[in-house]
Amino acid sequence: MKSNTLSLLAGTLLLVLSPVRGEHPNIVILFADDMGYGDVRAFNPESKIDTPNLDRMAAEGMKFVDAHAPGSVCFPSRYGLLTGQYPFRASLRWKSKPCIKEGRMTVPSMLKKAGYQTAMIGKWHLGFDGGMPYQYDKPFKGGPVDRGFDYFYGIHASTDIPPYFYIENRTVTKAPNRTLPARNTEGWTKIQGEFWREGPIGSDFEMYDVLPNFTRRAVKFIHDRDKTKPFFLYVPLPAPHTPWVPIKKWQGKSKVPMFGDFVMQVDDTVGQLMAALEKEKIADNTLVLFTSDNGPVWYDEDVKRFGHSSTAHLRGMKGDAYEGGHRMPFLVRWPKAVSAGSTSKTMITFCDFLATFADIVDQKLPKNAGEDSHSFFLALKGENQKRESIINLSSRGFLSIRQGDWKYVDNLGSGGFTKPNRIKGGKGEPKGQLFNLKDDPSEKNDLYATQGKRVKEMQALLSKHKEAGRTR
Structure with missing residues (x-):
């Protein structure tokens, strides 16, 4: 009887979260890079950076104040998000092989099984078969399209890690044909400012256009998608990770030079994607999640110099075991199911995305998948769900x-x-x-x-x- 009651309750909750029976929501993950808990005004009223679109997300959706990256740097965080497994359990040698083993269930492969069209536009940073140095004339296997995505357009790693080139599905769009000299910015540390390393670069790759390029393509995907099925769009942005390269429109707009300008451009990207959903009249039943992979590269000297704490009251920064390294700004907007202007204190980690999405689309996770993924399904309805622990x-x-x-x-x-x-x-x-x-x-x-x-x-x-x- 107890089992039947629990099953009935779960089914009832699923119907409540699915606004129209049998109609699953579109899902969009906007994943910033090196953006701190204190950069978004909705999380830190004292932020010196204007973030109107993210603030709007908070006003129209739910703000999670105890959300955590499973790793305090790029690739462990991404691994946990896509697989639902803590990254400390995996071999993450992204330069030599794929971090995600062939056959492992991922967020896109699970959603694909549920009938979703799946696409990724942005930064991968989880390795390919054969590793580096890359063979540009051969297919890039073991990447996004071999781990659950129908379509991929993006870059192999961060925009300060050479070589610099784009990949579409498994094919390099323009192989590197020249060397880009290294760059640093006076007045910042060697890993801040307009910083990138020397390395090969493709003829269609321009540092200041990477974020706009991904934004344009993500908007285009929303407009050109297969309208006969729901979609999952994963957009891991290259910003505000170094190099800090805001386009002219945003240069000098912030009270926090370069970095703040780039954060404002990220905020504008969020606004453009929300506008595209609204133009397509699908915003109400699209679950949009915004967060960052890890904390910022922002030193105590920067806080003193600009009066801006990128981690708000939290100690530490990128890479750290301290909260500033992994407690992230996390916003959810889903007008048909999530209460506007709400705040959740539920403790979650990005590993929980897999189980949560599985609950929403009525999929059961096998035992060998999402080993550390716990659904925050009830938290989306405003309940203070309890998670025993996070690592x-x-x-x-x-x-x-x-x-x-x-x-x-x-x-x-x-x-x-x-x-x-x-x-x-x-x-x-x-x-x-x-x-x-x-x-x-x-x-x-x-x-x-x-x-x-x-x-x-x-x-x-x-x-x-x-x-x-x-x-x-």
Whole structure:
């Protein structure tokens, strides 16, 4: 009887979330790159950057204030989003092979099974068969179209990592035929500003046009899509990751030079895609999600210089085990199903996308898929759903685990870009860090030395999840 009651409840909720029986929503993921929790005005009223379109998303949808990337840098975060598996469980050698194993269920492959048209336009950063150096005259296998996408147009990695060229499906559009000299910007660190590395570049690749190019193509896809079926569009943007290259329209528009201008251009991209959905009269039943892959490259000196904290009140930045490295601005807009102007405190991670979408389109995940994916289906209806824990991987391999208000980090230091990134504890000294985020959201007070019982409990929970190979 209990099982039948739960099944009936799940079915009822599914019908409530699906505005018309049998009519699944279109799904769009807009995935910014190196954008902080404090950059979006809806999350940080003191932000010096105008983000009217993202603020509109918040006003018309739901704001998640406890959403996390599963990794504090690009490729682990993307892996977790697409597979529903924590990235620390996988071999992520993207330069030499595909990070996602052949046959593993992904968000697009699951949605494709449910009858969706699937497309990706943007940054991949999860490797191809054969790895680097690339053979431009051969098909690029093991990438998006071999992992669930019907169509792909994009780049192999970040726009500061050579070689610089576009790929359409499995084919290079224009093979690199010249060398682009390295560039840096005076007044910024070597990994900020208009920074890119020297390397080969294709004749159709221009740094200032990468974001506009992806925006145009994403809008075109919405207009030209197969209108006989729902679609999933994944748009992993190359911005505001370096190089900070806002087009002329946005240069000097922000109170935070270069970076803020580029964030404003990202916001404009969001506005253009929402306008395209509205023009097609499909906005009401399109689930749009906006977030960022990890925290920003934004130092304490930058906060002092410009009066802008890219991570708001959070400690740390990109790569870090601290909250600024992986707590992300996360917005959901779905007018027919999600209450406007709502806020969710449910703790989620990008790994949860797979299970959530599976619930929405009435698909059951097999045991060997989405091992760490837990649906936040009920949170979309405004309920404060509980997740037992989440685990994050820092850029230097630190693992942090969160349970309720408590957070444990298995090493000393930031584990990422913030100095010191690694501290070797002496004999008898703490070997990790412990914070209570309810009392100390900025992680200023390490309780490891005074909360021995809690430390052991968190260590045991982390070991349990590592050994089990899954949390679902």
